[in-house]
Amino acid sequence: MTEIDFYELLECERTADDKTIKSSYRRLAMQFHPDRNPGNAEAEAKFKAISQAYDCLKDPQKRAAYDRYGHAAFTQGGGGGGGPQGFEGFSDIFESVFGDFMGGGRRQAGPRRGADLRYDLEITLEESFHGKTESITIDVAANCEACDGSGAEPGTSAISCPTCGGRGQVRAQQGFFVIERACPTCHGAGRVVQSPCRACGGEGRVDKTKTLEVKIPAGVDEGTRIRVSGEGEAGGRGAPPGDLYIFLHVRRHAIFERDGTTLAARCPISFTTAALGGEIEVPGLDGEVLAIKIPAGIQSGKQLRHRGAGMPVLNGRGRGDLIIEIAVETPTRLTARQRELLEEFRTSETGEESPQASGFFAKLRGMFEG
The missing domain is CATH 2.60.260.20 (Urease metallochaperone UreE, N-terminal domain)
Structure with a gap:
């Protein structure tokens, strides 16, 4: 799935203030409103997309989470659950941003989601005009096929961590406060592997080179960011993968x-x-x-x-x-x-x-x- 950056949808810079974002949204909403474009499926889809983008960026907390995590802030396993409409699980995002300052904070046990990747792609102005499908090659940590990403030797499985009892967290008393931190044995995963997979050394991931076909829509501009869902680093021991973000750079044209x-x-x-x-x-x-x-x-x-x-x-x-x-x-x-x-x-x-x-x-x- 390819997703266009919210700022690109609203035709705003990432540094735009609330007034600019609101003004741009109103202009685009008026242009693509279904009542003004009866029977036009493209206009309806555009209207829904810009409404979703504005719903996120008009809220300071949602915007802060989006600026840090991108679309992953609103997907399961991406630092929070739900979408911009409901923004379920925002407390997890808040704790991820401010947890260290507050003394650790609550974190769910389990392997962490894979890291996002960045790929810079240069295109010509003609390619920006027409759009294209580009073949790109990336080096990425992918799930180990031998253990299916579990990190355990085939025929065995991970067990509940004996240190934290599968919670992924351990508690420590500091004066009047009880502080929770990631378990030092399982590193927050809640499970440990006794017989590591020989193919990946128990990591559940191996380095791999893969080729992807990426669709670049017509009209993209310098700095446009395209998200390719699930094509980032594989998550540790079966956790969801990260995303691939493609940053576009348009080559200077000789005439235009x-x-x-x-x-x-x-x-x-x-x-x-x-x-x-x-x-x-x-x-x-x-x-x-x-x-x-x-x-x-x-x-x-x-x-x-x-x-x-x-x-x-x-x-x-x-x-x-x-x-x-x-x-x-x-x-x-x-x-x-x-x-x-x-x-x-x-x-x-x-x-x-x-x-x-x-x-x-x-x-x-x-x-x-x-």
């Missing part, structure tokens, strides 16, 4: 720059096209050639917007815009005939052809004459 769903490109045009107007062709990332009309008398720095030709909306519908910034290029190599024609044009100038230049120099003359 990106800002959210907006694409921008600087386009040089000849000074004759700028003066007389015309049409230029710009290839889009989707392969379609866009015809951009140039109005007569356009100046350098002028921006022309082509709606719907930008990046696709992540997990949504529609596309952003393409902005073309005009750069008028002065010719540097002229034939004799071209120079002759330009000389004729210069001698016929009245000043009205270039009102900005005329106005500027008129002001300068006024300054000195005054």
